[in-house]
Amino acid sequence: MELRGKLLDVSGLKVSFYTYRGVIKALDGVELWMDSGERLGVVGETGCGKSVTSLAVMRLIEQPGEIQAGKVIFNGKSLLELSEENMNRVRGIEMSMIFQEPRSSLNPVMKVGYQIGEAIAKSKKMPIKKTYPEVREMLKLVGLDPDRVMNSYPHELSGGMSQRVMIGMGLATHPKLLIADEPTSALDVTIQAQILELLDELARKMGNAVMLITHDMGVVAEFCDKVMVMYAGNSVEYASTVELFERPLHPYTGGLLLAVPRVGRTDELKAIKGTVPDLVDPPSGCRFHPRCPRVMEICKENRPPLVQVEPGHFVACYLYGNEGEVKENA
Amino acid sequence: MNFGQFLLRRLFLMIIVLFGVACIVFFIANIIPADPVGAILGGNAPPEAINRLKAKLGYDQPLIIRFGNFIAGALRGDFGVSLKTSNPVMKDIMNYFPATMELAIVAIIISIFLGITLGVLSAVHRNKAIDQFSRIFSILGVSMPVFWIGLLLLLVFYFKLGWLPGGGRLGFFTYPPPRVTGMYLIDSALAGQWDTFKEALLHILLPAFVLGYNATASIARITRASMLDVLKQDFIRTAKSKGLKRNVVIYRHALRNSMIPTITIIGLVFGGLLEGAVLTETVFSWPGLGRYITTGMLFLDYPAVMGGTLYIAFIYSLANLIVDILYALLDPRMRM
């Protein structure tokens, strides 16, 4: 099979959570791909499975969740087939992750310097103490004063500082891919901009790819090269950022963009009508069909596959094609 | 409120509570029994004997004077003379208490070690065989009567298998080590009498395990719960995302965080051990304070009952005070 992304290619990824309410099909055939050094934005409403996707790529899905099917090819390795031991050589070394809540993501009883050092020590197979010069460099790089922060405990830092520490920890091992799961949503607006800027600058400098999970289209527009739109555990549209913002094809993407305030836009903001479906008992066919303004009969029966309708522009919608064959523009 | 103020307030409260405790003890021994002297001597004792005992116990004086004497005595550590041993009660207590203390310390060491191990394994291998075992072990620990476990183990390990001695602190023909602390393990080690040490250790093993079983169960349960709680935290996910090995995540990142509730429960169960000691000491003929009080109660030895109960309540309050202080020290909000 030919890979769509040279660095990361996720296909047919299915993840379920077993709860008392039944089986929640959180991801049902997610598609995702990235090239080296690229920045991919993964967007969607809360509950669409974007965080689960990122955790599944890292193989960090916990009970009662389970990866049931799919392929994750990262840097030539099929991650879902690796042993736990080999996976641990990927995690934190070739691929690392930062999270939404920086303060609770740091261990409260360990000094910050130690926690960063732990990551470096593992990738270079050296004692943690020996990594401290490098940790100090990293702290400087993320804009913190090593003298002040090295020996601090996390509760002595602000949210923004903690996220800088997390970024430093994530990039300390020079990974090929940094997954950032809503890295700014728990922070103040002014800090948000700074953190994004820092991510931008460091990614440029170190040349790593970034997968940015977010629900904020504004952040995507600013930061990402490519965008994958997710809805209710499915990938529904993929395109370059410019293309997606100018010519959204999927009705859901269109709705998302209309819900974003933009400078100079005078028309009213519109919410997408309806709510996110219950994933225990998801709608048949296209999961978006109950909310779709342009729903057709076939949408209720069959699930549209994600197909390329124009070079570099993929969409999963029967408006643009049918089961493998691409129809002329609808 | 700073730490000093907290400590002062807590000490002040403890003094008030101890005064109340003394009142309760006095009430129990002096007001509840309708005719204490008659109860001790039986129905048809000669009047002289009754009068003599009354004078000895101070029962010829009005209640309020007796109360004053009791409080004044208690403050000096003087609880009168035991009717059964004819020793000053305080002297008896000082003789018996180290045995109880030694038993409790060994019990708590066993239960901390066993309880934390079981709790951690249980949480880490949740719903696996070891978890089921540990949970059943724990729930049995809080369900089986201490005295019954003691008798069963005695039956198995002493009578049937003969692996461990049957009771007491040392064998019949062994002299106790020279007294320093009154705890045989420490004293024999200090004196370099290693044979005595070994004997004392063998004697204490079974009663300490029985006494500590309940505490083991409590510690295992709380450790399991707090470990499960910690394992769900965000920073554990971070540690995993760094590619750290499972054991490193568990023992370096999770264990330290899960110890805070465990340490506080350790303090609490230590108080509970005093209660269990009463039963364990009876089963294993362990000459400790619990057995002293029980015997005192069975023989209506009023001075021994009052002194012993008050002393136990004092130790118990002290243990609770230490727990409160520990808690305040461990709580990060107090640190800031």
Next chain:
Amino acid sequence: MEKTAKVSRPFMDDLKHTAFLWRRSRLTMIGSVIIVIFLLIAAFAPLIAPYSPVEQNLSIKLQSPSWQHLFGTDQFGRDIFSRVITGSRTALWIIFLVSVISGSIGIIIGVTAGYFGGIVDEVLMRITDMFLAFPSLVLAMAFAAMLGPNLTNTIIAISIVSWTTYARLSRAEAIKVKSQPYIEAIRAAGGGNLRIMFLHVLPMCISPVLVQLTLRMGTIILTAASLGFLGLGVQPPTPEWGAMVSDGRNFLIDQWWISTFPGIFIAFVVLGFNLLGDGIRDMLDPRLRR
């Protein structure tokens, strides 16, 4: 985490979840079954017991378990099976009376302290602290010894040491309730203190106290058995499990059954209460309700 997209049916979900936890927790089920068996045994004890629990017959003393005497006989030739079965009534009677008495004392003291607050609260709570300053078994022993050991005094002694938990609980509840607007409304409508306290505040404290009472029933059995074992509780010939274990102490080597069977019954019933209690606690724990 964004796993579930919930369609809101809070009540049904709640009910389903409770049923789920109940079914999932097999241990809770086992606990309930044990308690039901215990209650049935106590109810039909005279029918189940093949012999008199108190009648002595020295010609058949110290017999090992057989089909005639399932659990063997003790040193007075009494059938241990009959004594153990009848002992369940003693245990049940103690649990029932202790729960009623200590629950009532606790609720009245707690509500009074919580409702009036201030100096009343301070005094009552310090008294509670004083009772809590004793290891409860030791205090119960002292009361039982001085009152004279028998069934009634065992019940009194255990009640006296166990009301404190309920007092603290209902005090907390009363403080919560009394600041509710509707209590203010009743006061404005001219309700007197006693009326408000007994008719409006006290009933609100009953259900948490009842829950706590069920959680503590195992402890009551253990305390009663401990008193019996030490000779400070129910006296022979009344069949009481703790005292029966104690009876067998001197015959442990050769007549192991005298101590063993009553002990099994104590452990069994307390286990039942503990399993059930754990289940109830889990069901009420909001953290587990997600």
